[in-house]
Amino acid sequence: MPQTATDTDILVVGAGPVGLFLANECARRGLRYRIVEAHPTQSEHSKALAIMPRTLEIFDMAGIVEPFAACANRVTWATMFSHGRKIAQIHFQPEESPYPFVAMVPQDVTERLLVEELRRKGGGVEYETSFVAAEQQDDCVNATLNRQGGRINLTAKFVAGCDGAHSTVRHVLNLPFEGAVYNAVFMLADMETNDALRADEMQLCPHEHGPLAIFPMSATRRRFVATVEKEDGDAPSLESVRQMLTERGPAGIEARSLVWSSYFRIHHRQVAQLRKGRIFVAGDAAHIHSPMGGQGMNTGLQDIWNLVWKLDLAVQGRAGDHLLDSYTAERRPVIKHVIDMTDFMTRAMAMPSKLAQAARDTVIPAVSRLAPFQHAFVERLSELGVAYQGSPMVEGAGKRYFDDSLRGGAGIQSRFLLFVPAESSVVDSAKQLCAAHNGILELRPAQHTGITLVRPDGYIAYASSHDDAESLQTVRSVLDRQRN
Numbered sequence: 001m002p003q004t005a006t007d008t009d010i011l012v013v014g015a016g017p018v019g020l021f022l023a024n025e026c027a028r029r030g031l032r033y034r035i036v037e038a039h040p041t042q043s044e045h046s047k048a049l050a051i052m053p054r055t056l057e058i059f060d061m062a063g064i065v066e067p068f069a070a071c072a073n074r075v076t077w078a079t080m081f082s083h084g085r086k087i088a089q090i091h092f093q094p095e096e097s098p099y100p101f102v103a104m105v106p107q108d109v110t111e112r113l114l115v116e117e118l119r120r121k122g123g124g125v126e127y128e129t130s131f132v133a134a135e136q137q138d139d140c141v142n143a144t145l146n147r148q149g150g151r152i153n154l155t156a157k158f159v160a161g162c163d164g165a166h167s168t169v170r171h172v173l174n175l176p177f178e179g180a181v182y183n184a185v186f187m188l189a190d191m192e193t194n195d196a197l198r199a200d201e202m203q204l205c206p207h208e209h210g211p212l213a214i215f216p217m218s219a220t221r222r223r224f225v226a227t228v229e230k231e232d233g234d235a236p237s238l239e240s241v242r243q244m245l246t247e248r249g250p251a252g253i254e255a256r257s258l259v260w261s262s263y264f265r266i267h268h269r270q271v272a273q274l275r276k277g278r279i280f281v282a283g284d285a286a287h288i289h290s291p292m293g294g295q296g297m298n299t300g301l302q303d304i305w306n307l308v309w310k311l312d313l314a315v316q317g318r319a320g321d322h323l324l325d326s327y328t329a330e331r332r333p334v335i336k337h338v339i340d341m342t343d344f345m346t347r348a349m350a351m352p353s354k355l356a357q358a359a360r361d362t363v364i365p366a367v368s369r370l371a372p373f374q375h376a377f378v379e380r381l382s383e384l385g386v387a388y389q390g391s392p393m394v395e396g397a398g399k400r401y402f403d404d405s406l407r408g409g410a411g412i413q414s415r416f417l418l419f420v421p422a423e424s425s426v427v428d429s430a431k432q433l434c435a436a437h438n439g440i441l442e443l444r445p446a447q448h449t450g451i452t453l454v455r456p457d458g459y460i461a462y463a464s465s466h467d468d469a470e471s472l473q474t475v476r477s478v479l480d481r482q483r484n
């Protein structure tokens with residue numbers, strides 16, 4: 001059947017961090033893309049701050065990690081204070097990653113770096129251009145945009161709604177945003193402070209009036225996030241932050257001047273489906289939750305990492321519906337997990353009952369010293385533990401795979417990697433398999449026995465401890481699944 005001529009492969013709606021990352025990834029893969037943004041410029045607010053180790057690994061595979069690693073304030077400790085007393089401390093240093101720290105980078109800097117990377121690749125954002133409507137055809141989407149009052153029609157093979165919590169794309173798709181709103185109001189304040197607290201440590205301070213989390217942006221700049229009963233004016237004042245610190249914070253910290261502050265209400269919501277036909281949603285357009293734990297932007301960036309290679313294969317005509325559907329199947333459980341974890345953290349740190357607080361302040365110090373607890377805490381928060389077990393596209397645990405050959409921007413693109421020992425008896429058969437999947441399967445020497453099939457997003461599609469014909473046959477069947 002003849003294909004409709006399209007103006008672009010991927011229309012990216014929204015130039016927040018999630019849309020900008022998708023545009024960068026389209027450019028790296030040589031896809032045709034357009035990225036439109038309703039506002040005239042990037043936001044100047046520092047909003048999301050924490051970039052987690054797994055996101056840094058992904059930025060590394062995408063070839064953009066260096067400026068982030070260079071400007072980040074690196075955090076390697078998480079400490080809990082209750083009523084001014086240190087009750088627990090965890091060394092946040094995942095050994096399995098070359099990025100054993102949380103990188104504190106204000107979101108306006110993240111967006112600026114992503115725009116600069118995009119320009120370096122010859123691309124750019126179309127500002128003051130809003131997505132308004134879309135009509136889906138069998139082989140394309142007819143999108144309507146509005147640029148300064150003028151209507152633009154554009155035909156794209158796929159549309160990705162990265163247009164934030166109030167997503168127009170989500171509304172056009174009629175996807176319910178299921179969840180609820182927290183009763184409490186969140187306050188956020190970026191402040192200049194004294195240097196009483198370590199610059200490599202974040203602090204969590206549970207309190208009966210609501211939790212306080214402190215994130216170090218530099219030696220003397222801190223982000224304070226707390227829940228409060230109600231707003232006090234348009235934005236938190238220096239005085240109100242000082243009062244809150246006296247009530248809930250660790251001893252010695254002094255707030256000196258206010259850089260930016262805001263009140264906001266938080267919902268925990270998600271869509272049941274991240275795809276309808278040729279239109280997808282990602283980032284805040286698909287899920288929002290409490291900022292406790294610093295997972296929001298990271299989860300959105302990882303949505304893109306899961307989606308973009310599938311879109312690339314679909315544009316090449318090498319992916320079936322099942323592979324595109326696997327975006328929802330794989331990301332939904334991860335998103336649910338993040339919402340549950342951040343909800344638990346937010347509630348556990350705000351227990352009003354004295355008895356519950358006493359139990360928490362007794363149990364946490366004991367449990368947090370246990371190595372398995374520390375490991376689980378770091379795995380969850382770092383997002384290194386994300387896996388796609390149960391996905392129809394994966395055989396086995398679907399765990400992360402990372403080695404130096406994947407790094408730097410050219411190590412892994414939209415192709416699967418087949419690791420087979422160089423001296424294996426099945427090397428010739430493996431070469432034939434690669435030839436049959438020309439361009440989407442690459443053979444690399446394995447450093448250990450067995451066969452490993454790694455997906456284009458660095459997750460294991462299949463691993464066998466044997467390098468035999470039967471294992472290679474399973475590799476073939478796993479690859480076939482991606483096309484149907």
Ligand SMILES: Cc1cc2nc3c(=O)[nH]c(=O)nc-3n(C[C@H](O)[C@H](O)[C@H](O)COP(=O)(O)OP(=O)(O)OC[C@H]3O[C@@H](n4cnc5c(N)ncnc54)[C@H](O)[C@@H]3O)c2cc1C
Pocket residue numbers: 013014015016017018019036037038039047048049050107129130131132162163164165166167168169188225262264282283284285291294295296297298300
């Ligand atoms: C005050 C505040 C504080 C926060 N603090 C934290 C924090 O501490 N930690 C954390 O992890 N997260 C935090 N967040 C959340 C974090 O900012 C988001 O998770 C992150 O911005 C999500 O990125 P995104 O690209 O999905 O969406 P957004 O950043 O919302 O970007 C969406 C973009 O789409 C554009 N757009 C919208 N509609 C259209 C349209 N129809 N056409 C074209 N463009 C459109 C918008 O203008 C916007 O630029 C905070 C958010 C706020 C508001």
